[in-house]
Amino acid sequence: MTKKILIADDEQNIVISLEFLMKREGFTVCIANDGQEALDLVRSELPDLVLLDVMMPRKNGYEVCQEIRAEPALQGTRILMLTAKGRETEVTKGLAMGADAYMTKPFSTRELVSKVKSLLEIPA
């Protein structure tokens, strides 16, 4: 069964690249353009993994992360946070909020794919 991935980012061009990348790896993809939309989609689509941008309108990535972790029904959702802010404190904060992994932008597509696969426990 194919895994479903939610891409949450407000930068159109990044969304396009991620969508292309994930589809190429054979995942099902859905897309959210802001934090609230992301949260709604997590609840309705129940993706296996969320590629979550931090700086988004309406709700930022941390808040989304926190709310997902607060709902027992969503415990199986993996969260990979992406951010253009690379400071140490932000990485720590994201992990503390319940993210499973963290990558800073710009990222290597290869590393991203392998991180996604390892989170979803798919052999490379």
Add this chain to the structure above:
Amino acid sequence: MTGSTIVVVSFLYLALLFAVAYVGDKRADAGRSIIANPTIYALSLAVYCTTWTYYGSVGRAASSGLGFAPIFLGPTLVVALWWFVMLKMVRIGKTNRITSIADFVASRYGKSHLLGGLVTVIAVLGVIPYIALQLKAVSNSFTILTSYPAIVMPAKAGTVPWLADTTLYIALIMAAFTILFGTRHLDATERHEGMVAAVAFESLVKLLIFMGVGIYVTFGIFDGFGDLFSRAAQDPNLQALMTMGAGGNGYGNWFALTLLSMLAVMFLPRQFQVAVVENVNENHLRRAIWLFPLYLLLINIFVLPIALGGLMHFAGQDVDADTFVLTLPMAYGHGWLALLVFIGGLSAATGMVIVETIALSTMVCNDLVMPLLLRYRWLALQGEEDLSGLLLGIRRSAIIFILLLGYLYFRLAGEAHALVSIGLISFAAVAQFAPAMIGGMYWRGATRSGALAGLSGGFAVWLYTLLLPSFAKSGWLPADFLQNGLFGLELLRPHELFGLKGMDQIAHSLFWSLLVNLGAYVWVSLMRRPNAVEAGQATLFVDVFKQSLPTGGAFWRGSARVADLLPLIGRFIGRERARSAFAEYARTRGVAGVEALQADAGLVHFAETTLAGAIGSASARVMVASVVQEEPLGLDEVLNILDEASQVRAYSKRLEQKSQELEAATRELRSANERLKELDRLKDDFMSSVTHELRTPLTSIRAFSEMLLEDPRIDLADRRRFLGIIVSETERLTRLVNQVLDMAKIESGHAEWDNEEVSLVEVIEQAAASTSQLFKDKGVALEMSLPGKAPSLLADRDRLVQVMLNLLSNAVKFVVRGKGRVLVTLSEADGGLRVDVRDNGPGLTPTEQQIVFEKFRQGGNTMTDKPQGTGLGLPISRQIVEHYGGRLWVDSVAGEGATFSFLMPCGKSTETKDEAG
């Protein structure tokens, strides 16, 4: 009313006074002082109001109307200065253990025996008429009361034989009473707590009784103030009393009397005693400053009503106005009220006599008798004998002597004047202390010779113009010198000295005596520099409030032994008390005990001030000098000490200043640091934002590049699309880098401004042309309303175009595709040119209106157009406009479009700021 009733009641009252005093003393011994109370202090100052006030004010009011008022106006005025002058006097008194006003003057001018003696003589001679006045008042009121219900004026003084004269016995009883009060033991500080308590008590008694009589006369006999005054106004003679100039007293006399009582309330020996010597706490002055004038006001409210009432009731009868307070209740048959009035008068008299004679006897003992005795070496040399008994004996004798002198004056001159006039003679005498006292507190240059000259000159004039005439009028001196002047010289007429006419005798005497006094004091003082002792004492007095004042010990050098000093003090104040005083001193110095004390300058000074409390500063100086080996200090040395002290003072002032400067610098540094931290935080935020904005396009570029590189199978359409994105993201990066640099330059002031004459119309048209493609692509209408002609500005054309481009591209970005409209208007506005760019987009909420001008913040959900905005356009535009002294702002209602406007000042529209903020 029988004499014996009155005597019994009087003695009962005196016993009550004594009981108050006894309790006061006991409480003081137990350390729970009842006079450590500002109200008691203020009440004790009311010893100023004697029988003169009690009976005499009414008498004076009856003859000169408001002429009684200056006696109380003066103190009320001078009290306003007490917080400076009296406070200083009290502080000096405390630090130098001053025991009397003679001691004060003697001590100030180098602990001079001669000066202390002179002040004592002036005080005794000056105050004796005043004491006589008290005796006269008590004796008269006693005599009048014994004939109740008949009203008979007493016989003339001197017509009864000496031994049948009640006044003599009153004088003796008062002497006995004073001795009981004031000289039961010798106090090292010369403070009499019991006496002060009793005086405060009697002040209350006389006030209440006098007001009681006033209320009785005003509301009992008459029907209130209105009735009384309107009835009096019907009599032209009485009406005159209610005006200022009544009784022939001009304003000059008013002024003289006011001045006189201003000085008297400070320098009468008894006032000095209660205000300075008996003061427990300087802060008590605060309450006295308003309570004492209030007391004076209260006791004077009914003076005029009683006088008018008496004049109306006793019109045509031979009743002395001085007795109205007593005779009015008698005339209406109120024997008990009359008796009460007598007690009130007795109260006023005893209060005055006790304090005055205690003060005078201290002066006579310390400044007159002791110095004389000290001339005989036997006193100093005779072994271990306790001399405190001798001191008490001297004081007691002095009390009896002074009261007998008072009685003598009463017999000799008492009938020549009314009560008030006798009192004024005394006032004029003590006024002579004013130059030496006030000058001593404020003028360093005053010398002993100056004070001596001033005092003796003023005193001589007083003697000649007031005291001798009062004897002459009574027939005890040939009276012809009054008319013809001394030696027949008319210029020397006592009441018209050097032809000065037109004043009453008091004003006349005050004028000449103070003129001579002040003149001699200043002139003689200026003739030579103060010597070493005078300079030292001057500093202790004048600079008493300065903190680094050298102690009295600083001016002493020599060698001494505790074994000599302790017995010496013991001889005067008792061995036990001397020992405990030394033990106390040892404790404050942190020394184990009396035996361990070093006999240094400090101890010698302590011994001397302790002794000064008992025998006065001048005598103490002589006594201490007799048991220690002294090396005299030269003037230069004293000046050096003073100089050192002032250097220390200046140094500590400098230190204080420095530490204040340091504190201020610390505060500045701290706030600068805060500002720096804030700037640092802003810079961090800026860097973080810039990083974020740079990484975002880089992310797309890298992702697409990697995918294109790794995957050759991507179809052509996708390749083209991805490459297009890479290009546009690269453009975005370029724009961002440019704007960040631009912003940084403007903010740091390094931007270049190519100012020239610019027409805003052209700027707008140029910007519109540049963005026309954008508008066309999105189907948005651009309308412009520009005037044909507008003033030109001196500015950087490209920058203004940049601003316009920014506003136009913002507008077009936010309006709806196909339906958008943008209107640009240029108008002349208040002080400049105004450009409005109005759109019909979604508008901005108030919060958004704030943040659109912050860096990297964009309004609205700009998802679709995001790559084009950097979030720096508006902040940069605002910086540019503000650089030219204009402003840029937005007006908007959410949902109804937005108008971005800027105002450029014109006229001298050059750069108003060299550096952009």
